[in-house]
Amino acid sequence: MLKVENINMSYGDLQVLWDVSFEVNEGEIVVLVGANGAGKSSILKTISGLQKVSSGKIKFDNDDLTIIDPAEIIKKGVVHVPEARRLFNEMTVEENLIMGSLHGEAKEKRNETIKKCYDLFPRLKERQKQAAGTLSGGEQQMVAVARGLMSLPKLLMLDEPSLGLAPVLVQDIFDIIKGIRQQGITVLLVEQNVQTTLKFCDRAYVLENGKITLEGTGKDLLNNEHVREAYLGI
């Protein structure tokens, strides 16, 4: 479904991604794990077109995302839920959701999808008229995920959804991600929360200094000597 082929990317003179290749198959939950500054978020930004690659291709179905205008990418069925949520803080929860459904089919089914999102996150229904900036961190994360779902994506990319959330909520968010996959949406997840994510993902890639150093199923990586030492501290 998504095939990233040998991408290199730099911020100015500083190269942050080195020959990164990986793929995500339909229906999978794939995780990119790694330390701060390993290039996880940068990979998502290149997929959603916010950063241009210096070489390499990103194929999604039959399109090459590297040559598409960033504002068009959501129309192809790829949506990026950015790090730290980045909601439209002064708009209401409902308006934030509407912003996810500006195009095509998503726009036609807007009301229907909003209802589904409220079923998934009943808290948001209570807060629908409240400005998004006034919500708690966990609620804001729900809005961010729901806003992504509003575009009826084929591939949902989540950048550190557990960031800054209480441990109880972290588990909730991961349960929700599993639920999203059951609806047939493929998930590409970026996480620092290595142990939890490796447990429930299908496959994972380990990123170090802008290079992919390991790949495998979640279970394999959990048992991997290097991963245990470097990320799990065992």
Place this chain on the structure above:
Amino acid sequence: MDLFLQSLVSGLLIGGLYAIIGIGMTLIMGVLKIINLAHGQILMVAMYITWVLWHTWGLDPYLSIFITIPLVFVFAEGLSKYLLHPLIEKDSILPENQVLMTVGIGMVLVELARSIFTSDYRSIQTSYTDKSLYIGNISLSLPLVIAFIIAIILTVGLFYLLAKTDLGRSIRATAQDKFSATLMGISAAKITILTYGLGSALDAAAGSLLLPVYYLYPDVGPLFTVKAFVITILGGLGSTVGAIAGGLVLGIAETFGATYISSGYRDATGLVIFLIVLVFFPGGLKRFTKV
């Protein structure tokens, strides 16, 4: 007491026009993150268009908004697309590059107007220019009343656009977070260019509406840029509701200044209020409106 009420009402009426000038400036500031220092000059362009339409074909200045609004909209989109927008992409020493560009645009517009129309003062006379409505002892200048009503209609229309349509929501979203807006499939470039056009179109409407009660010469441009700037600061930078409050306050302050001090101090009073607000309420009147 009558004098007081008279000044208050006149101030409110002119304030309604100032408000749409301020809203235009605020929109541009919100999305482009710049102070549009060509704002008054664009208003001047609209006034000259209105004047030419009236002078040549005798077109009523209020009807001419149907021509000035689209014309100025297209003109401002062009300015934005070819002069302002290319600067966003370029890294430069001065982040204020775009502001400097608006200063340049403003100067060129004033001098162009001067070379075409000379510096002569112009005004227009319509059949209703001197008519007034009376409520008790208070007289309301008919052209200002009409202008005020049109200004309200435009403001309500704009708020509807911003609050209830996808386009308006996209404009607000871009103003709040350009990065997220792009992820939602909003082309920030398109919205930026469009917003400059939209803000200028409101400005143009104010220009056409002002002409029957104002005089016109090229340097009216810089004068209104200052007014627009004052209104926006009074309103608390980036708040459209604040801009309405700012416009009304400036209108009332000027009229009171003209009534109780001297009509020569009309503009000075507005600027004194501006200084007072900057010193005592640096956040502008937004504190009181909370929107």
